[in-house]
Amino acid sequence: MPQLDFDIITLGHGSGGILTNKLLETGVFELLKNPLLDEHHDGAIFELSGRLAFSTDSFVISPVFFPGGNIGELAVNGTVNDLAMCGAVPKYLSLSFILEEGLTMKEFWEILVSIKFTAEHAGVQIVTGDTKVVERGKGDRIFINTSGIGQVHEKAQISTKRVQTGDKIIVSGHIATHGIAIMSVREGLEFETEIVSDTAHLNHTIKALLDEYGAEIHLLKDPTRGGVASVLNEIVRDTRLGINISQKSIPVLEEVYGACELLGLDPLYVANEGVFIAFVSAEIADDFVKKLQKLEHGQHAAVIGEVTTEHPKQVILQSQIGGRRVVNMLVGEQLPRIC
Structure with missing residues (x-):
C-alpha cells in the first residue's frame, strides 16, 4: 500500500481536486499502469479489427469481501466471462468506482x-475508468462498473439461434458454490470445510475449446444471477424448444447441497461466478467433456441434459428418485446483492 496522508475515503476524493489526484496518481494509476492508461485521457485509443464483442456490468455485492475473493476480482472476472461467452478473447476493460465516504484506504x-x-x-488491460465518491450512507462502501471489449474468435459462431434439437448441455463445474459462499457469511453459517466462491476468469478455457471445436459449440452462457435454472429457461423461451436435465448428473459439492437444504x-x-x-x-459432447476436464476450471465438467422438441418452452428435471418436474423461471430475487 502506498504512503498516503489519509486513511479513509472522504468527499474530497471525489471533488476533482488535489485529493482526487492523490488517490488516482498514487493509488489507481500507479498500480494499474500500462501505456494506454498512462495517457490519463478521457478515453483510450487502440486498434482492433474484425468482429468485436462489447459488454458491461455493475457489481454491488454484499459483503464486499467474501470467502474466495472480493468485489474487485469479481468485477474483472464478470466482464471477462461475459465476453468469453460471446466467443471473444477479452482485450480491454474500463473500470469505474463509486466509493462511499468512510471506506478505508486499506480496503x-x-x-x-x-x-x-x-x-x-486474465490477460486484459484496464485502459480507462472513472471514480466518484458519495456521502456516507448513500452507498455501500464500494460499487464497481466494468465494461470490456474483445476480439471474437475466428471459429466462434455463438448464438441462441444455433441451438438445435439433440444438442447436449454441459456444465463446466460444481454449481451454486458462489451464492452459498456469500450466504454463509451473511447468515453466519459454519461448515467443516469452508465454502469459497468459484469466481474465476474462464476466457483461457473457452479459447482452448473454440480452438478445437469451433462452430460445433452452439451457445455459451454463464449462469450468474438466477443460476442454471434461469439460463435454461431463457433459452427455451427464445428457441421455443424444450430441455431435459438430470439431477443426478448435475455436479454440486456435498457441503453446498447441505447448505442449500438448510437455507431452503x-x-x-443459486448464482455462480466461475461456471x-x-x-x-x-x-x-463426450470428447468435449474429456477435453474440458483437462483444462483449468473444467475438472468437474459433466453432461447434464439435452435439447428436445417434446415439451416446447419448458425445462424438465428428472429427479434422483426418477420423478419429473418442471423447472420454472425464478420469481423475484432469491439471493439479492450476490454480484
Whole structure:
C-alpha cells in the first residue's frame, strides 16, 4: 500500500481536486499502469479489427469481501466471462468506482491489488475508468462498473439461434458454490470445510475449446444471477424448444447441497461466478467433456441434459428418485446483492 496522508475515503476524493489526484496518481494509476492508461485521457485509443464483442456490468455485492475473493476480482472476472461467452478473447476493460465516504484506504488498496492480479492473469488491460465518491450512507462502501471489449474468435459462431434439437448441455463445474459462499457469511453459517466462491476468469478455457471445436459449440452462457435454472429457461423461451436435465448428473459439492437444504434453496437457482454452460453438437459432447476436464476450471465438467422438441418452452428435471418436474423461471430475487 502506498504512503498516503489519509486513511479513509472522504468527499474530497471525489471533488476533482488535489485529493482526487492523490488517490488516482498514487493509488489507481500507479498500480494499474500500462501505456494506454498512462495517457490519463478521457478515453483510450487502440486498434482492433474484425468482429468485436462489447459488454458491461455493475457489481454491488454484499459483503464486499467474501470467502474466495472480493468485489474487485469479481468485477474483472464478470466482464471477462461475459465476453468469453460471446466467443471473444477479452482485450480491454474500463473500470469505474463509486466509493462511499468512510471506506478505508486499506480496503480500497486490497480491492485494487485484486483487480491488478486478476486482470494480469486474465490477460486484459484496464485502459480507462472513472471514480466518484458519495456521502456516507448513500452507498455501500464500494460499487464497481466494468465494461470490456474483445476480439471474437475466428471459429466462434455463438448464438441462441444455433441451438438445435439433440444438442447436449454441459456444465463446466460444481454449481451454486458462489451464492452459498456469500450466504454463509451473511447468515453466519459454519461448515467443516469452508465454502469459497468459484469466481474465476474462464476466457483461457473457452479459447482452448473454440480452438478445437469451433462452430460445433452452439451457445455459451454463464449462469450468474438466477443460476442454471434461469439460463435454461431463457433459452427455451427464445428457441421455443424444450430441455431435459438430470439431477443426478448435475455436479454440486456435498457441503453446498447441505447448505442449500438448510437455507431452503434450490442449487439450480443459486448464482455462480466461475461456471459456464455449453450447448454443443451431440457428436462431440463426450470428447468435449474429456477435453474440458483437462483444462483449468473444467475438472468437474459433466453432461447434464439435452435439447428436445417434446415439451416446447419448458425445462424438465428428472429427479434422483426418477420423478419429473418442471423447472420454472425464478420469481423475484432469491439471493439479492450476490454480484
